[in-house]
Each structure stands twice: as C-alpha cells, then as structure tokens.
Amino acid sequence: MTDAASPPAAGRFSALRRRLARRAREERQTPIVPPGNVAGRALMTVIGIMTFLASLTVGAVTLVADTASAWQSQISREITVQVRPDDGLDMAAALAKVRATALATPGVRSAEIMGDEATERLLEPWLGDDLDLNDLPVPRLVVIAIDEAAPPDFAGLRNTLRTAVPQASLDDHRAWVSRLVTMAHATVVIGIAILTLVLVATTLTVVFATRGAMSGNRHIIEVLHFVGARSGFIAAEFERHFLKLGLLGAVAGGSTALVLFYAMGRWTALNEATPEADQISALFGSFAIGWTGYAGVVLLVATVGGLTALTSRLTVTRQLAAIDMISPVER
Template sequence: MKVTWKFDNLPGRLAERVRTSPWVAVVSGLARRQAGSGTAPIVQPASVAGRALTVVIAIMTFLACLTSGAVYVVNQSANDWFADIASEVTVQVSEGQGSEFEKKVTLVSLFLAKQPGILRVNPLSAEESGKLLEPWLGGSDVLSALPVPRLIAVEIDRSSPPDLNALRESLESNFKGVTLDDHRRWQAELRTVTRSLVLGGIAVLMLVGAATVASIVSATKSAMASNREIIEVLHFVGARERFIAHEFEKHFLNIGIRAGLVGAFGATVVFLLLPLTMRLLSGRGLAAAEFRQFIGSAVLDWPGYLLFGFVVVVVATLCMLTSRFGVYRILKSYD
C-alpha cells in the first residue's frame, strides 16, 4: 500500500501560496499599471470611499508612529537613567562646620576610596552642592546661610559591586552624620513612570488599531454593496469565495501600504524636527536643562525609525486580514 505524505509537493504548494499572496498581487499590479496592461479590478481604486479610507488610515498610522516613537524615546531615556543611577551612589555628610567639616569630608572620601568595588570618589564642593539646589531655591544668598550638606559622588564597579548594606553600616559606625543613598527610591519611581507611559502608549495603539479595523469593516461593507451585482454574478457562475476575497485583499492592502507610508513619513518629519522645536520652546534656563536631562535629546535613532516600518507592515496586514474576514462573512450571507 502506497503511503502519501503530507509533505508531498511541498515546494510547489509553497510557490502557489506565494504566487497568490496579496502582497505579490499588489506589487505585480503596480508593475502592470506602469506597463499599461492588466485586467480591471472588481473594486475600483479611485473611488471616493477609497480616498476617504486612505486619509483615515494615514492619520491612524501617523498617530501609531508618533505613539510608538514617543514610547521608544522615553524608554531609551529611562534606560540611560537606570544605567547612570546603577553605576553611582551618593554619600551625604551633614554634620560639621568650618575646617573640621572639610576635614571630615576628606576623611570620608579617603575611607571610601579604600573600599573594594569602588572605582572613583568625587567629593563635591560647597558651591557644587549649592548649585544642585538652585532649581528649587533659586540662586540667592540664602543658600550660603543654610546648612547645606556636602555630597560625595561614588562610582562603583558594576562588574564587581561592593556590598552597599555593609558599606552603609561601616560609614554610620565610623562617621557621625554620614549617610549613603543608593537611589533605590528614585529607581522605583522612575520604573513606575516608565511603565505608566508604556502602558498608556499600548492603550493608544490598541485604540488606533480598533478604529482602523472599524473603518476597514465599514469600507468593506460599502465596497461590497456598491459592487453587489458583479459579486453575485461571479458567485453564481462558479467563482470561488477565495477569488473574490483575494480581489478585496489586494484593494485594501494597496490602500494600507500607501496610507501607511504617508503616515510614517509624516511621523518621521515630526521626529526629525522635534529636537529643534524643543530647543526653541524650552529656552536655556535651569528648568529647561532639567527637562532635557529627564527626557533626553528626543532624538530617534535608526532602530526607532525601523519601528515606523514595522507599524506600516502591521497596518497593511490589518487592512488585508480585516477585509478578508469581512468579505467571507458577507459572501456566506449570499448562500
């Protein structure tokens, strides 16, 4: 008895699958249009509904690219902050006056430099410590009258970090009024903000996707209604549902690609102009510097722009699949 395997003629079936793919059909249709040949499609591409749907999908793609780009920029800035925070700890010296205070800062710095896992110790001067408070207290002479603690920036070896709990206990036992801050609270708050922004971006993308699906479903019903006579004739003379659905797939995939590219191009222009716009609007004050330090330079790198291409592919595929299932559902109602 001859056994027939499911993998028989696999290359031929794969070739047939690729040949009948809507993506290949769109490319070959464009080539035939350039050559001035080819049969007339069932769905006319230059209809008013088609142009309106193109505008809607272009706007949706633009919003999706803006949202994904903004989430990407915020995530990259947060990662940079995490890297900076994880590689440094801060030691605060809060008790002491005059030369004794300076001597205490020096002793604490020398003590830290001898500890394993510490690469560099940078004690900040009184002026540098005061400048850190200027965004909140201003640059008046009040700072000189306040007991501003001295800060020591400590860079740790991330490959072999020190035991921060043991280091904290050692500092507190050897020096009075000296505390160590490992920025865990700031890391937790930054993670919370980043996750909230990412979740908000995902929610916006889901809304954009739902609006796009609803628009395509409405456009599919409109196209099916306007071409009902042609579709019924094709259906009754023996045309397969796959052939009719394939024609609609090509139409809506073509719209999705063209509209997606327009929307992605608009988002690209926005992100190219965003750094210049931020410099013009934020000014040069301390608040502007803190704002730029928090969100970064708002420059989108090449993986971010590749993300726009991925959004275009997703939008075009969404157009194709939504129209396919919509056509199948409507055709079944004709039976």
Template sequence: MSTPELAEDGDGERAERALPSNLRRDKPLVPVDAVAERALLAVIAIMTFLASLSAGAALLTARASEQWRGAVANEMTIQIRPDSRRDIEKDVARAAEMARGVAGIGEVRAMSKADSDKLLEPWLGTGLNLVELQVPRLIVLRLTGTAGADVAVFKDSLRREIPTAILDDHRLSLRRLSTMANTIILAGLAIVLLVLTAAALAVAFATRGAMAGSRDSVEVLHLVGADDAFIAREFQSRFIRLGLKGGGAGGLAALVAIAALGFLTSSRSASPGSEQLQALFGAFEIGWSGYAVVVLVAVIVAAIAGLVSRFTVRHYLGVLT
C-alpha cells in the same frame, strides 16, 4: 444549477472574458466613492501617525531607561547636609577618606561647592547667588561590582561619625525609574495595539460598505463561475493600496514630527525645561532602528487593511451563499 469553480489564474481570466461589458476590467469591481475613499485614507494615515508616535515613544523610553540603569546601578552618593555646628569641608574630607577604605568602592569623587550649586541650575536657572543658600555637598562613589556587606557596615559607621551624612545606594530610585519606564513602554505598546485595532475596524466597515454597493456585480460573478477567492482578491488589492498610501503618509508625518522634536530639543538645550527633558529621555534620537520601527508600523497597517478586507469579504460571501 451549480457554478464551475475557477482556478487562481486561467479560469479567472475566462470568467473576466465572460463578464458583461459593464463589469469588465475597465470598471473596477470595488465601487469607487471618492469621498469615502479619501475619508478612509485620512483615517488610516491618522491611525498610522498615532501608532508610529507611540512606538517611537516606547522605544525612546526603553533606551533612556537602559541608560539610567547603567549609570545608576554602579553608583552611590553621600549627601552631607550643612550644619552650623560642624565644618562641612572637614566632614566631606572625612567621608571621602572613609569611603576609600571600603572594599567594593573603586572611585571616590567629592564635588566642590561650585559643582553642587551647578546641579541646581536646571531648576533655578543661571546667574543666581547661592552663597547664603545652604546647599548639601555630594560625594560620588563608583562601585566595582563586589560591594555588599561592607557597604552596609560603612553606612552605619558613616552615620555614627558624621550625623549629617546620608548614604544613598540608589536602589530605591532605580526601582522607581524602572517602574516608571516599564509603565510608559507598556502604555505605548497598548496604544499601538488599540490604534491598529481601530484601523482594522475602520477597514472592516469600509469593506462591508463596498460589498453592499457591489452586491449585484458579485452575484453576476458567481453566475459566470468566479469563486470567492477571486472576488476577495479584488477587494484585498484595493484596500492594500489604500493602506499603503495612508500608512506611508502617516508614517512620513510621524518621522517628520520625531525629527522636528529632536531638532527643537537640541536647539533649545540651554533652557531648563530642555535639560530636564534630555535628562529624562535623552536627546530625542530614536536612531535607525527607531525609524525602521516606524516604517514597520506603516507596513503592518497596510497588511492589516488587506487581510481584514479579505476576511470580511469571505465572511460576507459566506453569508450570501
């Protein structure tokens, strides 16, 4: 005997009226298991938390990398090492004079010994007497964007006239920083994809368990004319609600963790470790776009929960029939 196929709205209501009393709407089609539901809710929350943190770290690294590239790409430095046989002050003055005569170099700033010593404070701490420590002197050069062959010639002439001077155009450092940043970003995105995949698998297993627990109810629904879409919607709405609850909890926890980390970093900015972290990642501020990404991850988790449950139910029903 063939069962009539129900439409999306009116026929679905007729099927519900035709159900036995123990399968009416006052008792949900998806069986309620408080322990299993809380476990799945916790899993979804944890997955969302990890995915949100990974997405936030990737965004933070991308912003920091952009700042590095903007600051380093148009800058060069001349490092002059101390030599007991030479007057370092004269060498600094001569190197700065030579740099000002090179086309493509717009600004030349020779750092004093006090400024050079201050650069070591994040690693050595403050209050140290560095009089006896031979600290190299630095000259910062700002490029105008037209520097090319003149800089290469300047590098050779500087080396001949001042043997203790080294011109660093930062291109090697920039490539290393870019490679490191891109690796961190790709790793963060890969972690997000893996976590979302794990969440989808958890929802799929939970859906199959719920289907197995309500197999008798599904068979009765088929007998009274309910189609697969009607049954799939019941499971989908249930798991979307779970996904929204778990995703919201995990996303909120990630926002609190990111905000707390930013607060701790800014409140301890005087410590050497915090200064190094801020130099590498900035002020741990992801901005409104970062918070929007975290919210988007939570919404994606809820959408995955609904879609995976729907596809799992349709596949399960196809095997039954």
C-alpha cells in the same frame, strides 16, 4: 422559429454563460472596486490618522523606555554621601575622611568631593546666585562612582561611614530606581493598550468600508458569480484594493510621525542652551527614538497594510458565503 430550430434551454444558457465570460475577460482591466471613489479616499485618510497615532505611541514608548534605561544606568553608576553641618564639625576634614573611607571600600572606583562652585550651581535655582556657603548650614556631598559589575556592600559601607563621620548619610538611590522602573513598565503597558485599541479601531473601519464597497458593487459581484467566478478571485480583488489603500495611508501616517520625531530631535540638539530644550532633554534625553523606534514604526506600517488586506479578504469571504446561502448559484 420552430422548436426544431430552437436550441435547447441548456444550450441557450451555456451560450449566454460563454458570452458573459468572454465579456468579463475582455473587460478584465476594469477593477471590481473603483479605485478613486470618495469612500476609498476617506478610508485611506482614516488609516493614515490611525497609523500616525499608533506611530506616536510606538515612538513615545520607545523614548520613555530608552530614557528610563539611561537614567537607571546613570543612577546605578553613582551613589552620594551627604554630610550635614553640625556644631564644632570641621566640614573639610569630614569630607576628606568620607572620601578616604569610600576609596578604601572594595567596589568603589572613585570618590570626588563636590566643590563650592558645583554646590552653589546646584542651589542657585532656589537660593539665587549670591550664596556664601560659610554663612549657610548647607549639607555637602561626596559623589562616589561604583563598579557596576562588582558593586560594594552598601549596608556595610553605610555603617562604616556612619562610624567614621556620624553626620554622614549614604544614598544609593535604590528607591528612585524602583520608582523609575515601575513608571517605565506602566508606560509600556499603557502604550501597548493604546496601540491595541488603535489597531482594533482600524480593523473595524476596514470591515465597514469593505461591506460598503461590496454593497455598492453588488451587481458586479452577482454577475461574476453567475459566470462562475470563484469566491477566492473576488476576495483577491478586494484584498488587492484595500492593501493598496492601507499601505498608502499607513506610509503617510508613519512618515509624518517619523518626521515629527526627527524634527523634535534636531530642535533639541540645536537649542541645547535654552531653558525649554534643557527641560525636554531632562525628561526625554535627546528626544531621539533611535533605530529601535524607527524600526518599530516601519513594522507598524507593514502590519497595518497587511491587517487591512487580511480584514478585507475575510470580510468578503464571509459576505460571499452568506450570499451563496441565500441565493445558491448553479456552477
């Protein structure tokens, strides 16, 4: 072939480029990243496990916060007066005097003397079921319900009761409330720290998986660069792939956690009379995380999916920028 018949070098390059571009358009249905490879399934499994642990953390924090709030509300609604037995003390008269004094105090809604049967049930786990309160120096209690909107003056009520009945002592449970609030706040902080660590670990896992996927498909990326594909197009392909993996794994992990919480709540509701369920209910109430917990898990699933897609896109963009700096391609 003569030089006159040969197309110029620029023409040959342009024809080759158009041919490769046409082939790329014809094979557009083939994704850049293989959807069913082993690395993709492993990443989806890891994201599912991470989301499951994070969902457990969200549910546990919500459960503890709600239970602590319920405890605090119950404690703040009632106070107790303890009357200690003493020589020559008429216990019935002393209890009646404490009750009358409490009812005469502003901010007190009601005052009830704890009867013998209730006191025996309260002491039964430690002293057995054959109790005779007349033979034992057992303190007696008066339960006082207070107005939460306008509580009484506890210091003044304490002094008034002590003047009326020297053997009486008021317990407003403020020490318990303070400890309860501190414990709830510490639990929330620990839960947030654990949730942050899980999300960071998930992000690093996605970064390594994205780099591995780019390394395994480097020849395809180089061809796309050669035919003029923009970095945004390639990054979008990886973002779409990892968004699907992230959402599938996050939905699986979050759904498993929600099923676990629902099953535990149903189990405690159906076994309320058993000692095991009573102990769990004493610690965690009905073991139901409520709509707040369910909404938190759903938000977490969406966050994990979005974080996976965003991390993969940023990783691909940085890797492509590095490739361009090493081997610039003429556009």
